[in-house]
Amino acid sequence: MVTVDWRVRRLGQAAFTVWAVLTLSFVLIRMMPGNIMGAMITRMTQQGINPGRARELVELRMTIDPDEPLLTAYGSYVVDTLQGDLGQSVYYGEPVTDVLAGALPWTLFVLSWAVFISFFIGISVGALMAYWEGGKLDVGLTSYAVLMGSIPFYVLAILLLIFLSYRYGLFPNGGRQPIGADPGFNLVYISGIIHHAALPIISMLVASGVASLGMRGNSIRVLGEDYLRVARLRGLSDITISTQYVARNAVLPMYTTLLISIGEMFGGSIVLEQVFQYHGLGWYMLSATHQRDYPLMMGGFMVITLAIVTALLLADLTYGYVDPRARRAQ
Amino acid sequence: MTRESPSPTDPRDEHELGTDIKSTPETERNGAADRPVETDGGNVNSPFEVVSEFEETRRDRYRKLYDAYVYAPVSIIWRDWRARIGLTIVVLYLLMGTVGTVLVEPTNVAEGSALINPFENAEYILGTDGHGRDLLSQTVHSTATILKMVVSGAVCTVGIGTTVGAIAGYKGGMVDTVLSSITDVFINIPGFPLVMVLGLMFDDIILGNPYAVGVLLSVAAWGGLARAIRSQMLTLREESFVEASQAMGMRTHTIVFKEIIPHLMPYVVINLTNAGRRVIFEAVALYYLGILPFENLNWGSTLNLAYQENAHARPGALHWFLVPMVAIVFISVGLTLLGQSLDRVFNPRVRARHEKTTSPADPEGEPDDTTNANDMMGGI
Numbered sequence: 001m002v003t004v005d006w007r008v009r010r011l012g013q014a015a016f017t018v019w020a021v022l023t024l025s026f027v028l029i030r031m032m033p034g035n036i037m038g039a040m041i042t043r044m045t046q047q048g049i050n051p052g053r054a055r056e057l058v059e060l061r062m063t064i065d066p067d068e069p070l071l072t073a074y075g076s077y078v079v080d081t082l083q084g085d086l087g088q089s090v091y092y093g094e095p096v097t098d099v100l101a102g103a104l105p106w107t108l109f110v111l112s113w114a115v116f117i118s119f120f121i122g123i124s125v126g127a128l129m130a131y132w133e134g135g136k137l138d139v140g141l142t143s144y145a146v147l148m149g150s151i152p153f154y155v156l157a158i159l160l161l162i163f164l165s166y167r168y169g170l171f172p173n174g175g176r177q178p179i180g181a182d183p184g185f186n187l188v189y190i191s192g193i194i195h196h197a198a199l200p201i202i203s204m205l206v207a208s209g210v211a212s213l214g215m216r217g218n219s220i221r222v223l224g225e226d227y228l229r230v231a232r233l234r235g236l237s238d239i240t241i242s243t244q245y246v247a248r249n250a251v252l253p254m255y256t257t258l259l260i261s262i263g264e265m266f267g268g269s270i271v272l273e274q275v276f277q278y279h280g281l282g283w284y285m286l287s288a289t290h291q292r293d294y295p296l297m298m299g300g301f302m303v304i305t306l307a308i309v310t311a312l313l314l315a316d317l318t319y320g321y322v323d324p325r326a327r328r329a330q
Numbered sequence: 331m332t333r334e335s336p337s338p339t340d341p342r343d344e345h346e347l348g349t350d351i352k353s354t355p356e357t358e359r360n361g362a363a364d365r366p367v368e369t370d371g372g373n374v375n376s377p378f379e380v381v382s383e384f385e386e387t388r389r390d391r392y393r394k395l396y397d398a399y400v401y402a403p404v405s406i407i408w409r410d411w412r413a414r415i416g417l418t419i420v421v422l423y424l425l426m427g428t429v430g431t432v433l434v435e436p437t438n439v440a441e442g443s444a445l446i447n448p449f450e451n452a453e454y455i456l457g458t459d460g461h462g463r464d465l466l467s468q469t470v471h472s473t474a475t476i477l478k479m480v481v482s483g484a485v486c487t488v489g490i491g492t493t494v495g496a497i498a499g500y501k502g503g504m505v506d507t508v509l510s511s512i513t514d515v516f517i518n519i520p521g522f523p524l525v526m527v528l529g530l531m532f533d534d535i536i537l538g539n540p541y542a543v544g545v546l547l548s549v550a551a552w553g554g555l556a557r558a559i560r561s562q563m564l565t566l567r568e569e570s571f572v573e574a575s576q577a578m579g580m581r582t583h584t585i586v587f588k589e590i591i592p593h594l595m596p597y598v599v600i601n602l603t604n605a606g607r608r609v610i611f612e613a614v615a616l617y618y619l620g621i622l623p624f625e626n627l628n629w630g631s632t633l634n635l636a637y638q639e640n641a642h643a644r645p646g647a648l649h650w651f652l653v654p655m656v657a658i659v660f661i662s663v664g665l666t667l668l669g670q671s672l673d674r675v676f677n678p679r680v681r682a683r684h685e686k687t688t689s690p691a692d693p694e695g696e697p698d699d700t701t702n703a704n705d706m707m708g709g710i
Contacts, residue, residue: 013511013514014518016511016514016515017514017515017518017519020515020519021515021519024519025527028527028528028531146663146666146667146670147659147663149662149666150607150659150662150663150666151659151662152611152614152615152658152659152662154615154618155655155658155659158633158637158642158651158655159651159655161642162642162648162651166642166643173643263518263520264521264522266520267520267521267522267523268522270522270523270526270619271522271615271618271619274619275637285523285526286619289526289527289530289621290620297527298527300523301520301523301524301527304520304523305518305519305520305523308518308519308520309518312517312518
């Protein structure tokens with residue numbers, strides 16, 4: 001077998017995934033028994049647009065032409081999508097790319113903070129649990145982690161919305177930016193944005209439960225290693241041992257978990273943004289689903305896929321720099 | 331876990347039969363030295379003529395089966411507090427889904443007055459929703475539906491994941507390349523949006539069919555398990571017992587599913603409960619978003635109605651959210667705890683101490699095995 005550099009192989013695999021999702025959405029749109037385009041035309045006809053005009057409108061909005069032969073339609077669809085043309089949104093009447101480009105930064109803002117804070121908490125709590133393994137604190141924190149893992153984030157989100165927003169009025173009850181403030185780098189606007197994003201971010205912190213259990217397991221495994229005994233025999237201080245020896249080795253596997261959880265959170269953002277009426281990627285995708293705005297829905301699906309594929313690709317490509325052992329193995 | 335018969339090289343046999351020069355190891359093993367030796371120097375005794383010295387009645391056999399499959403697992407589970415709580419919770423929900431639906435009558439609109447608070451009216455213990463429907467009855471009656479989703483979803487996820495991962499890891503080569511590529515695609519596809527889109531497309535199949543919802547949810551969930559099983563398979567297939575099975579000419583199918591998979595059972599079972607939890611979370615989320623069609627109310631659609639009717643902004647409507655939420659969180663705590671402790675059932679050393687019909691495998695009576703479910707979770 002020809003040995004290809006693993007980076008090239010991994011890149012090829014990512015491209016393959018994107019292609020597979022592209023093909024899947026083509027199949028769903030073009031060949032589904034319910035026939036999405038038929039449904040869209042019927043919908044428009046019901047709204048009083050004559051069938052011929054409705055067909056034209058649908059063709060204008062979708063990047064798939066229902067009348068073209070299969071292969072030609074597929075070819076032009078792939079070319080269009082790769083050029084960044086995802087069709088036109090039926091509801092907003094704008095190109096899908098424009099709608100999504102306006103929404104994506106907001107989602108990224110919430111998700112990146114949610115991921116970093118929840119992993120920071122998870123790693124700290126997990127290290128504490130491992131350090132006092134078997135003690136009262138360990139049992140208590142483990143119960144906390146199990147409970148956190150058992151609460152779906154949207155349940156926490158609704159509870160936070162009820163109490164912190166509606167009951168006590170500490171946070172705004174929806175939206176993504178302060179009303180009446182000038183968008184830009186001024187204090188009112190920036191703090192307003194953070195204020196609006198706070199509850200969605202806090203809801204996502206349930207992910208820290210799972211992360212802390214993972215960290216606990218990793219740390220306990222490291223604590224049993226011989227090199228730690230050697231380190232103690234050398235008389236190194238506890239702080240040096242815990243930060244330089246245990247933490248660094250135990251955190252390594254968490255890196256992959258972190259990037260994978262970004263993918264899951266992207267999926268979760270659909271529910272999260274609905275609860276808080278936070279107009280990000282997930283909110284637009286959901287409203288597209290309810291309005292049967294298929295170009296926008298499939299476009300959102302493509303964008304989320306791209307984000308996840310990129311995150312996982314980054315994880316794999318950079319893991320060698322984080323963990324020198326992996327670089328040698330590859 | 332049964333005791334093995336003495337091996338041919340057992341020193342005791344050799345000492346006893348040492349005088350019989352012509353006997354081959356096979357005859358020694360059968361203890362057949364007192365039989366007449368044929369003139370051609372061979373021995374016509376076959377191991378099939380020997381009768382076991384132990385009599386086993388049918389009742390013994392059933393007792394052994396009961397011991398191995400019912401008594402031992404339950405008694406192992408019962409010794410762990412996590413499992414005791416988890417098992418109790420899960421059994422409670424099972425009862426709610428089966429007996430509960432008979433005991434509690436289904437509820438209708440305007441049965442009671444709207445938004446009665448919990449624990450105020452003896453007739454509606456958990457209160458009523460905005461349309462005067464009994465919340466207790468809603469919760470109980472949706473349990474059966476949710477449990478059906480959990481079972482079909484968890485079995486499907488774990489079934490596909492284990493099969494694909496095991497075959498890819500065992501076969502290697504081209505089969506591995508193809509299966510692994512497919513697995514990678516499914517790991518990379520965003521699960522929830524995919525399920526959302528598929529749910530919208532197949533809504534006529536899903537309506538009123540909880541098993542189909544479970545299958546739908548497993549589509550995007552099996553990838554991670556398949557990858558994990560594959561990597562474990564890569565180490566397991568190098569073990570000597572696999573080589574022995576191959577030398578005996580066993581079929582690949584038998585080797586993979588009868589010999590190797592049992593070694594992975596702890597991992598598979600933990601994933602079974604995790605998959606069940608995931609099915610609940612995602613199904614409820616989909617119903618909450620109002621994407622899946624429904625005939626009868628379930629936890630998710632109750633949340634959906636509550637949100638639609640602004641129960642979060644109304645003062646006396648908190649319980650409309652809380653009742654289905656508690657139902658969701660409680661069963662998922664149960665599943666988590668059960669999953670964390672179930673791996674001990676498959677640990678032969680823990681197991682031997684609890685079976686009455688087999689002798690303990692570790693006579694030293696070493697303290698509790700240190701396998702910790704949390705360590706297993708760390709690998710995810």
